[in-house]
Structure formats: structure tokens, C-alpha cells
Amino acid sequence: MTNSIFFPTISPSWPSRLSRLMILMFLASLFPLQMLLGAEHHDLKSGTKFSGKQGEVLWIEVPVSHQQASVSGALFKRNIPFFQIADGKFAAIVGLDMQDPPGMQELTITIQNTDTIEHLTYSIEIQKEKYAVQHLKLPKNKVDLDSKTLKRVRLEQQEMSAAFHHIGAQPLWDGAFLEPTKGTVTGRFGSRRVINGQHKRPHSGEDIAAPQGTPVLAINKGTVVAAVDHFFSGKGVIIDHGVGLFSMYFHLSEIDVQPGQTLKKGEALGKVGATGRATGPHLHWGVRLNGARVNPYALTALPLKN
Numbered sequence: 146m147t148n149s150i151f152f153p154t155i156s157p158s159w160p161s162r163l164s165r166l167m168i169l170m171f172l173a174s175l176f177p178l179q180m181l182l183g184a185e186h187h188d189l190k191s192g193t194k195f196s197g198k199q200g201e202v203l204w205i206e207v208p209v210s211h212q213q214a215s216v217s218g219a220l221f222k223r224n225i226p227f228f229q230i231a232d233g234k235f236a237a238i239v240g241l242d243m244q245d246p247p248g249m250q251e252l253t254i255t256i257q258n259t260d261t262i263e264h265l266t267y268s269i270e271i272q273k274e275k276y277a278v279q280h281l282k283l284p285k286n287k288v289d290l291d292s293k294t295l296k297r298v299r300l301e302q303q304e305m306s307a308a309f310h311h312i313g314a315q316p317l318w319d320g321a322f323l324e325p326t327k328g329t330v331t332g333r334f335g336s337r338r339v340i341n342g343q344h345k346r347p348h349s350g351e352d353i354a355a356p357q358g359t360p361v362l363a364i365n366k367g368t369v370v371a372a373v374d375h376f377f378s379g380k381g382v383i384i385d386h387g388v389g390l391f392s393m394y395f396h397l398s399e400i401d402v403q404p405g406q407t408l409k410k411g412e413a414l415g416k417v418g419a420t421g422r423a424t425g426p427h428l429h430w431g432v433r434l435n436g437a438r439v440n441p442y443a444l445t446a447l448p449l450k451n
Contacts, residue, residue: 240434328355350431379421
């Protein structure tokens with residue numbers, strides 16, 4: 146059900162200036178003033194309407210009037226850090242999780258000035274994405290886990306969560322994002338997986354099939370926060386790109402980097418393999434953005450210049 150907005154009837158006999166003033170005052174009681182002024186380019190003070198599908202990434206800019214301002218945001222209780230991109234302008238990359246509920250949702254923005262705090266609320270229309278259903282057949286011991294393996298998996302899940310804990314205040318990336326390897330893209334992000342007849346969690350990354358040993362490259366500059374060898378994902382690397390953005394590279398045959406190492410964009414980090422629970426050589430490429438599972442190819446569409 147949608148809410149209707151009632152606009153009062155203005156008598157033709159009223160002075161035109163008073164009529165306009167009353168209309169503006171009435172609208173201001175319903176909407177933030179910034180939404181009535183009008184501008185463009187994803188400016189939260191403009192009234193520009195945001196929309197995106199599940200799994201997509203939005204680039205949002207916010208102008209500020211104070212030199213010492215700081216900006217932060219929240220969507221679904223996920224913290225959204227904003228970073229300065231120019232004098233008087235901040236930006237953020239906002240991830241729409243693959244399972245965020247469709248419909249109008251609120252993005253809240255806080256602008257902290259030296260002596261004042263400004264709060265903004267904006268609506269984002271999240272559109273439902275159509276995900277495929279993928280049926281897979283795997284060895285029984287890779288699906289029905291014994292107690293020892295289950296304990297291992299739970300510990301590895303904790304290790305993964307710890308890797309995403311640190312949220313840097315500034316972006317580490319340098320220009321546009323790259324594709325990590327060349328191969329056949331399966332287009333399986335978000336697919337509902339049925340393994341040996343059992344419904345499993347949706348596929349939270351993109352698979353790129355490539356020959357064993359094909360180099361895998363860092364999609365952008367960042368710091369290696371984990372190099373792992375897990376039951377499901379096999380040998381893998383996680384890179385922190387700052388402001389809550391992490392990229393993941395799994396099922397590697399070799400890992401050529403170490404935790405704490407800073408990588409340049411395009412620098413090799415390992416090689417394609419089939420370690421962990423895999424049906425053949427491929428790269429599982431995943432991205433977490435402030436806790437949201439997003440399609441990694443959404444990063445390549447961001448308005449970033451090299």
C-alpha cells in the first residue's frame with residue numbers, strides 16, 4: 146500500500162506570492178528542503194532518485210559547506226563510510242545486498258560539522274533481480290559433512306568474518322576496477338544452488354572458468370588481509386580496498402602473496418585452480434561492500450577514471 150500526498154487547494158483570490166509561500170511551507174513539512182531545490186548527479190541535496198537492483202553498487206555524492214565536515218551513512222543498519230573526493234564534496238559506494246528486500250528503503254546520512262550536525266534521509270528503490278537456479282552434483286563427503294569437517298568449516302567462517310572486520314576511513318583503490326582473470330564468465334552470481342538435491346545458500350560471487358595456472362590479478366590497489374586454505378573455498382586471498390570494500394579470490398592452485406602485503410592494481414596474487422569444493426578449474430571472484438554481497442562486475446561500472 147502506498148501513502149497518498151494531499152496538496153491543499155489554493156483559492157484563485159489569494160495573492161500569488163502568499164500562495165507560493167504557503168505551498169513551499171507545506172511541502173517543506175513533508176520533505177527535506179534539499180529535495181525541493183533540484184540538482185543532478187546523485188546529489189543527496191538535489192532530490193535525485195536512486196534505484197538499483199539487488200547486488201548492484203551505487204555511487205553517491207554529498208556536497209558539504211564546512212571545510213572540517215565528516216560524513217557517514219547507514220542502510221539496513223550497515224554503516225556506509227563517506228570519503229572526501231574534492232573540496233566541499235564527499236562520496237560513498239553503497240552496496241545493495243543480493244537479498245536486500247525489494248522496495249523503497251531509507252538511506253540515512255549524517256553530516257558532522259565543527260559545531261552542528263545535519264541529518265538527511267533519502268529513499269532508494271531496490272529492484273528485485275532475477276536469479277537462476279543451478280543444479281550441481283558433487284561427492285557426498287563434500288556436501289554431507291561429518292562432525293570433524295563441520296567444526297573446521299565453522300572455524301573457517303569465523304576467520305572470514307574477522308577478515309572483514311577492519312573498515313578503513315579512506316579508499317585504497319587507484320582508478321577503475323579490473324577483471325581479475327580472463328576466461329568464461331558463468332554469470333552465476335546470486336544463483337540458487339541445489340547440490341545433490343539439497344537447497345544451499347545462494348552463490349555470492351562470480352565464477353570465471355579458465356585453464357589451471359592462469360594468473361589471477363588484484364582488481365585494484367589494496368592490502369592483503371588473509372591468505373587461506375579452506376574446506377569450501379580452497380586456497381584463497383582477501384584484499385582490503387578501504388572504506389569497507391573487500392575482494393576475494395578462491396579455488397586458487399597457488400597463492401603468491403602474504404597477509405599485510407600491499408598490492409598494486411593488476412599485480413598477480415595467485416593462479417587459477419580447483420582447490421576446495423570445485424567441479425573444475427575456475428576462479429570464484431567475490432566482493433563484500435560494508436557487509437553487502439554484491440556482484441563483483443558492478444565495481445567495473447563505477448564512474449572511476451584511471
